[in-house]
Amino acid sequence: MTEDREGERRQLREALRQARRELPSATRVPAAERLADALLALPFAPRTGPVAGYWATDGEIALHAWQLRLPRDCRYCLPVLGRGHRLRFAPWRPGEPLVQNRFGIPEPDVAPTDLLEPEAMQMVVLPLVGFDRTGQRLGLGGGWYDRNFAFRLRDPAPPWLVGAAYELQHVERLDAAAWDVPLDAVCTESAFHDYRSPSESPA
Numbered sequence: 591m592t593e594d595r596e597g598e599r600r601q602l603r604e605a606l607r608q609a610r611r612e613l614p615s616a617t618r619v620p621a622a623e624r625l626a627d628a629l630l631a632l633p634f635a636p637r638t639g640p641v642a643g644y645w646a647t648d649g650e651i652a653l654h655a656w657q658l659r660l661p662r663d664c665r666y667c668l669p670v671l672g673r674g675h676r677l678r679f680a681p682w683r684p685g686e687p688l689v690q691n692r693f694g695i696p697e698p699d700v701a702p703t704d705l706l707e708p709e710a711m712q713m714v715v716l717p718l719v720g721f722d723r724t725g726q727r728l729g730l731g732g733g734w735y736d737r738n739f740a741f742r743l744r745d746p747a748p749p750w751l752v753g754a755a756y757e758l759q760h761v762e763r764l765d766a767a768a769w770d771v772p773l774d775a776v777c778t779e780s781a782f783h784d785y786r787s788p789s790e791s792p793a
């Protein structure tokens with residue numbers, strides 16, 4: 591990528607992060623409920639097994655409403671950062687112990703043997719800074735999700751990869767890099783954006 595492109599990407603990231611941070615709680619609270627409605631109504635919403643969310647930070651749309659309304663046999667998990675940009679997941683219920691990771695984001699305080707691999711997830715709800723009409727995602731820039739879900743560039747779902755965002759994070763077009771893993775869908779407070787190919791979305 592050229593330096594110009596990288597600079598543009600940085601500017602876009604900052605503008606979108608600021609816009610989402612500025613949303614008032616009168617907007618955030620109902621948005622989290624509408625997001626939960628959309629995630630629970632997904633045609634491929636899992637009935638059972640581990641599903642991954644995130645601990646909302648930096649103005650990200652919250653997932654607690656979804657977590658509370660998940661089917662009984664689904665286990666809500668949070669991302670746990672490892673060495674070398676390794677991302678794994680740990681089941682977590684409200685009240686269970688948390689520690690802060692290197693970015694100050696809470697993650698479950700569990701033994702390494704309790705961590706689940708990305709491949710074990712039925713569905714992953716990804717945080718994002720921006721998304722476009724083709725399902726490309728702009729993240730915080732660490733490449734954590736792209737690295738750890740690169741297998742989805744060749745393997746079919748599951749895990750289904752679903753971005754969660756406010757509609758104001760929708761942008762016209764993001765440049766795709768070779769390593770960018772496209773999303774299967776994005777849910778917002780007002781829409782379900784379906785990016786699956788026809789073969790993945792039977793009529």
Ligand SMILES: Nc1nc2c(c(=O)[nH]1)N(C=O)[C@@H](CNc1ccc(C(=O)N[C@@H](CCC(=O)O)C(=O)O)cc1)CN2
Nearest residue numbers: 644645646647669693695717729730731732733734735
């Ligand atoms: N809520 C949430 N959890 C997440 C992510 C996320 O985007 N949101 N991640 C998605 O990948 C992973 C963590 N990746 C992250 C990448 C950068 C920063 C970040 O805040 N960077 C700061 C600089 C902080 C520092 O260097 O200490 C910044 O860009 O301002 C945070 C998390 C896994 N967990």
Ligand SMILES: Nc1ncnc2c1ncn2[C@@H]1O[C@H](COP(=O)(O)OP(=O)(O)OP(=O)(O)O)[C@@H](O)[C@H]1O
Nearest residue numbers: 727728729730731732733734735736737740769770
């Ligand atoms: N599969 C991969 N293998 C090796 N490096 C990768 C891979 N995917 C991404 N990266 C590296 O990660 C860096 C950040 O990528 P990018 O800007 O796309 O992150 P992002 O999607 O915005 O962030 P995140 O996924 O953490 O939310 C890139 O510079 C790239 O070098």
